[in-house]
Amino acid sequence: GQQVMQIPQYQHVQEGEDFTTYCNSSTTLSNIQWYKQRPGGHPVFLIQLVKSGEVKKQKRLTFQFGEAKKNSSLHITATQTTDVGTYFCLMDSSYKLIFGSGTRLLVRP
């Protein structure tokens, strides 16, 4: 069956440092979505990637979809305390939806 992995589980950074989380699938994905969940809150949609090699940017956030459509990354440049939360990927593999286990980002002011 499909195996998925999101790494790292946690990352603690100094404000201003960069942050990256990765999602990997053993099978080809149709698309991937990224969500952010603030502590005590609910997941909120950030972006969806569909095309092989796609790169999208939202201010300090850069999202990439791998050429083989089996992996994706979310990169935050110069983190701020408002970036604190858990970042999840939602992988769609032939209409089977699986969330990654999440990367919890902590930012030291």
Add this chain to the structure above:
Amino acid sequence: DAGITQSPRYKITETGRQVTLMCHQTWSHSYMFWYRQDLGHGLRLIYYSAAADITDKGEVPDGYVVSRSKTENFPLTLESATRSQTSVYFCASSGLGLTDTQYFGPGTRLTVL
């Protein structure tokens, strides 16, 4: 704009009791989903529904029952609650399809003693 709401927000129950968690959305979205979130497991799909009277199992459906008689409501029932069902439950909806953007409710924190 109410969006998507869940009730109750917090629930404590005992092993063996039946519990129903409610989910209501005002967008007339076709798809609705139930997830549970446990530490270290992220979000796991329990059931989803493509439309009224159409439901399908997700990754962890055992011990849960759903129904969808109206587009806007998607209740989740634990017929005989167990301690392993202690979790935070999120309902979500999407308008255009199974793989479209999902909008999440605030969650229900359920504790089974």
